[in-house]
Amino acid sequence: MIPGILVTLATFPGVIVHEIAHQLFCRWFRVAVFDVCYFRVGNPAGYVVHEPPRTAWQNTVIAIGPFLVNSLIGALIAAPGAIPVLQFESGSLLDYFLIWLGVSIAMHAFPSTGDARSMLQAVQAEGTPSLTRILVFPLVGIIYVGAIGSFFWLDAIYGVFIAMALPNILVGILA
Amino acid sequence: MDAGESKEVESAEDSVGCRNCQQPEIEPGYNFSLCRSCREQMAQRPLPQWIRGTAALVGVVLLLAFIRFPASLSAGIAFDRGHRAETSQHYTEAVTQYQKVVTRFPDSTPVLVRLCVVSFHAGQLDVTAHTLNKLQGRELSKEQADEVYTVSDKLEALVKQIEKLDKIGQAYNRSMLRSPQGAPTP
Numbered sequence: 001m002i003p004g005i006l007v008t009l010a011t012f013p014g015v016i017v018h019e020i021a022h023q024l025f026c027r028w029f030r031v032a033v034f035d036v037c038y039f040r041v042g043n044p045a046g047y048v049v050h051e052p053p054r055t056a057w058q059n060t061v062i063a064i065g066p067f068l069v070n071s072l073i074g075a076l077i078a079a080p081g082a083i084p085v086l087q088f089e090s091g092s093l094l095d096y097f098l099i100w101l102g103v104s105i106a107m108h109a110f111p112s113t114g115d116a117r118s119m120l121q122a123v124q125a126e127g128t129p130s131l132t133r134i135l136v137f138p139l140v141g142i143i144y145v146g147a148i149g150s151f152f153w154l155d156a157i158y159g160v161f162i163a164m165a166l167p168n169i170l171v172g173i174l175a
Numbered sequence: 176m177d178a179g180e181s182k183e184v185e186s187a188e189d190s191v192g193c194r195n196c197q198q199p200e201i202e203p204g205y206n207f208s209l210c211r212s213c214r215e216q217m218a219q220r221p222l223p224q225w226i227r228g229t230a231a232l233v234g235v236v237l238l239l240a241f242i243r244f245p246a247s248l249s250a251g252i253a254f255d256r257g258h259r260a261e262t263s264q265h266y267t268e269a270v271t272q273y274q275k276v277v278t279r280f281p282d283s284t285p286v287l288v289r290l291c292v293v294s295f296h297a298g299q300l301d302v303t304a305h306t307l308n309k310l311q312g313r314e315l316s317k318e319q320a321d322e323v324y325t326v327s328d329k330l331e332a333l334v335k336q337i338e339k340l341d342k343i344g345q346a347y348n349r350s351m352l353r354s355p356q357g358a359p360t361p
Contacts, residue, residue, distance in 0.1 A: 016229055022181045023220065032209055032217035034184060038226055048181045051207035051217075062181055077236055080243035083251040088276065088283035098240055101233075118183045171248065175255030 007156070008045045013101060014070060014108030014159075015045045021066035022048040029058045044112055052122070056132045059122035060139065063115035070109035071162050078102020078163030079170075086168055099163060107159025110150060116143040250279040254286060261289065266297035274302075284310070288319045295326045303330055 008015065019038045026033050026048065035049040053059045081095035081102070091099075122128065123136045146154060184207065192199045193210035195217070201208045209217070222230070257272030273290040280286060287306050294302035307327055315323060 013229070013233065016226065017233065020222070020226065020230060023222070026181075027218050027220075030214060030218045032207065032214050033220045034217065036220065038223075049184060050181060051205065051209070052183045054204055054206075073233070073237065076244075077233075077240045080240050080247040083247040084280055084283070087251055087254055088280045088286055090280045090283035090286075094239075094243075098236070098243075101236060105233075115181055118181060121183070167248075168251065171251035171255055174248070175252045175259070 004043075005041060009041070011104035011107055011159075012039050012045075014074070014104040014106070015039050017070055017073060017105050018066040018108045019046040019048055021069040022050075022062060025062045025065040026050045026053075029053055029062065031058065031062065044114065047114070052118075056119075056122040056125070056128045056136055060119055060136050063111050063119045064139065064143075067109045067111055070105050074102045074104075074106025074109065074159065075162050075166050076102075077105065079167035082164045082167045083171060086164060087171070102163035103156075103159045105159075106162035107155045109158065109162070110146045110155045111143045113144065113147045116140050116147065119143070246279055250276045257289065257293070261293050264296075266293045267299075269293040270297050270299055270302065284313055284315065284319070288315070288323060291326055292322050295330060300330065300333070 016038045019036060023033055023036055031053045032051040033048060034051070035047075037047050039046050050062070053062060078099050078101070081091060081098035085091035085095055085099060119136060119140050123133045123140070149155070192208065193201055193213050194208050195213040196210060198210045198213075200210055202211045202214055205214070253272045253275040257269045257276065260266070260269035260272060270290065270293050273286055273293060276283065276286045277290060287310050291303055291306040291310060294300075294306060303326065307323070307330070310323055
């Protein structure tokens, strides 16, 4: 078994991008940030401590924003390397670097259980509209499933899929 | 291991004034008591220099990826179109598509193998011969090797036949030169 700490060290850019995304979404919604750890050797590998946002929606966006940001950046960075490596078996060193960075960033897209907890608190809070509850509760469930799946390398599988398979699926659609 | 998370601090409904600077005027609408100025300052918390540097590096790599992406994408599309043309036995079209890929990735073994096969079927034997030369000494899978050797054997047989025909043609020309009346009698 490869210890999680080694995987985190090998894929550290993803943790940094994830925390930057959390912080920038807090900035966007004018949510006070008290402490940020962009990367450390520990669990969690990074965190952002902020005040409770005004609405459950803002809380949801702050929690799942990094999922979208990391997935998008990971896919865009890895795409030009993934096509020649997978289809043409003709990857240069730069192609492999792009794939490493893309996979690293995409595999840290998953929101953590801490993110899910803060979303849950927000939707359970008094005054949260029923529609918001209906829409956000399944998201919380999905995040927990993702977090459990991370024990079985679901985050790594997701990262590889986003970085390697997605560009090749795009090629198939455009051809 | 969690990648990272956003933690919330507990709200304090009963606190009086800003919890950071104790100013009495707190910003309404938030669960955490802060004045407008403190909230603004904390929301705009600056990114450390090394994080700005890392973000800039990722930005540069992203830009590099954007520059490389169109060429990779068009090569990928051409390879896929070539494969479809080959499957539907439109070999000339397949040659055109695979040649587009070879221009961008000249050392790609899978593409060279496909180009070798389809160019033979399309009758573009000069391309086949050139591709076979490029494939010499490369490690091929069993399937690829089978295809390449089949083409190579057929090409060799064809070249022998062409040489034979060439010899017949030369003999015919020589006999024509010796016999000024016309074609030799059978």
